[in-house]
Amino acid sequence: RRMFPTFQVKIFGMDPMADYMLLMDFVPVDDKRYRQVTLYAFHSSSWLVAGKADPATPGRVHYHPDSPAKGAQWMKQIVSFDKLKLTNNLLDDNGHIILNSMHRYQPRFHVVYVDPRKDSEKYAEENFKTFVFEETRFTAVTAYQNHRITQLKIASNPFAKGFRDCDPEDW
Amino acid sequence: RRMFPTFQVKIFGMDPMADYMLLMDFVPVDDKRYRQVTLYAFHSSSWLVAGKADPATPGRVHYHPDSPAKGAQWMKQIVSFDKLKLTNNLLDDNGHIILNSMHRYQPRFHVVYVDPRKDSEKYAEENFKTFVFEETRFTAVTAYQNHRITQLKIASNPFAKGFRDCDPEDW
DNA sequence: CCCTTTTCACCTAGGTGGTAAGAT
DNA sequence: ATCTTACCACCTAGGTGAAAAGGG
Numbered sequence: 001r002r003m004f005p006t007f008q009v010k011i012f013g014m015d016p017m018a019d020y021m022l023l024m025d026f027v028p029v030d031d032k033r034y035r036q037v038t039l040y041a042f043h044s045s046s047w048l049v050a051g052k053a054d055p056a057t058p059g060r061v062h063y064h065p066d067s068p069a070k071g072a073q074w075m076k077q078i079v080s081f082d083k084l085k086l087t088n089n090l091l092d093d094n095g096h097i098i099l100n101s102m103h104r105y106q107p108r109f110h111v112v113y114v115d116p117r118k119d120s121e122k123y124a125e126e127n128f129k130t131f132v133f134e135e136t137r138f139t140a141v142t143a144y145q146n147h148r149i150t151q152l153k154i155a156s157n158p159f160a161k162g163f164r165d166c167d168p169e170d171w
Numbered sequence: 172r173r174m175f176p177t178f179q180v181k182i183f184g185m186d187p188m189a190d191y192m193l194l195m196d197f198v199p200v201d202d203k204r205y206r207q208v209t210l211y212a213f214h215s216s217s218w219l220v221a222g223k224a225d226p227a228t229p230g231r232v233h234y235h236p237d238s239p240a241k242g243a244q245w246m247k248q249i250v251s252f253d254k255l256k257l258t259n260n261l262l263d264d265n266g267h268i269i270l271n272s273m274h275r276y277q278p279r280f281h282v283v284y285v286d287p288r289k290d291s292e293k294y295a296e297e298n299f300k301t302f303v304f305e306e307t308r309f310t311a312v313t314a315y316q317n318h319r320i321t322q323l324k325i326a327s328n329p330f331a332k333g334f335r336d337c338d339p340e341d342w
Numbered sequence: 343c344c345c346t347t348t349t350c351a352c353c354t355a356g357g358t359g360g361t362a363a364g365a366t
Numbered sequence: 367a368t369c370t371t372a373c374c375a376c377c378t379a380g381g382t383g384a385a386a387a388g389g390g
Contacts, residue, residue: 001357001358002357002358004357004358035368035369036367036368036369037368038367038368088370101369101370102369141369142369142370142371143359143369143370144359145368145369150359153358153359154358154359157357157358157359158357158358158377158378159356159357159358159359159376159377159378160357160358160359160376160377161358161376161377161378162358162359162375162376162377163358163359163360163376163377172381172382173381173382175381175382206344206345207343207344207345209343209344259346272345272346273345312345313345313346313347314345314346314383315383316345321383324382324383325382325383328381328382328383329353329354329355329381329382330352330353330354330380330381330382330383331352331353331381331382331383332352332353332354332382333351333352333353333382333383334352334353334382334383334384343390344389344390345388345389345390346387346388346389346390347386347387347388347389348385348386348387348388349384349385349386349387350383350384350385350386351382351383351384352381352382352383352384353380353381353382353383354379354380354381354382355378355379355380355381356377356378356379357376357377357378357379358375358376358377358378359374359375359376359377360373360374360375360376361372361373361374361375362371362372362373362374363370363371363372363373364369364370364371364372365368365369365370365371366367366368366369366370
């Protein structure tokens with residue numbers, strides 16, 4: 001399924017005439033597996049370390065579908081990764097990002113400069129830059145473990161409008 | 172509205188590693204305006220020349236949204252111009268192709284080689300090729316003038332399924 | 343009479359959490 | 367008890383011709 005909320009960035013400082021690829025990947029925050037503990041009721045549950053992380057295949061990468069594009073194009077509006085999809089299916093062949101459920105992840109954003117020089121491989125190291133926003137960390141789940149997260153998503157995701165019982169503005 | 176049926180081409184002979192732009196435009200078949208004459212009933216009407224063509228603004232061009240892309244990419248499957256939209260609104264600001272209703276048009280398909288040389292403008296003449304398929308000529312209308320065309324579109328366009336009264340396979 | 347515009351019900355295509363059944 | 371899967375009603379978003387109203 002789509003990652004929601006969508007990762008979005010506003011970009012400055014590119015060479016307007018040069019080509020860039022924009023991509024994202026996800027790295028584990030720790031090597032732990034989490035589990036849920038219900039204290040009094042479903043709405044007041046919390047996370048507990050449940051042991052060592054499950055083995056993970058090498059992480060996939062999601063290229064922004066507009067890649068490659070000129071710096072001018074990327075900078076002129078907010079770049080939105082709304083086509084990025086997550087799955088827990090290790091055999092997925094739709095190119096979605098594979099994550100282990102009940103594990104914590106850190107999304108990463110990478111900018112790759114498309115070097116027009118013939119021997120561009122030599123400069124690979126200096127031709128990309130990675131950006132990490134720690135506030136975008138999350139726990140992957142197959143079902144929400146917290147009613148307040150569910151309500152927040154129902155209130156903010158337009159595709160969940162069918163589950164709203166009041167105006168999201170009043171929320 | 173979308174042009175339907177969609178213009179589709181299968182491409183051979185490109186340089187797999189080179190970049191190409193694919194685009195379409197529409198040229199008048201003649202300088203005539205047509206009108207409808209109903210003989211016995213709506214289902215048996217035919218076209219009549221109604222005078223000289225209306226003045227036309229310079230024709231717009233529709234770039235295939237995947238442009239630019241490598242030859243290998245274009246050749247590996249049928250290229251479909253299903254995002255191309257037609258309008259009769261001279262003030263259109265959605266980038267749609269503007270046509271005069273009741274006029275005849277010839278769709279054209281252009282392939283532009285993206286020349287990596289610095290002085291590529293010099294070679295513009297030899298870097299593109301135009302293909303015309305006369306069987307794709309049509310008369311632009313705001314409403315269908317022939318019941319059999321209407322029925323053909325209802326039978327073949329998936330978005331018109333609501334108007335079908337029998338299985339299109341039996342048609 | 344011929345043509346154009348606007349609105350509409352009815353589709354395609356696909357993104358939501360709910361729910362019940364199943365797995366561990 | 368906790369987590370996963372499959373299916374569903376209900377949305378968003380947008381492409382159809384029908385029909386009615388309007389223009390010349």
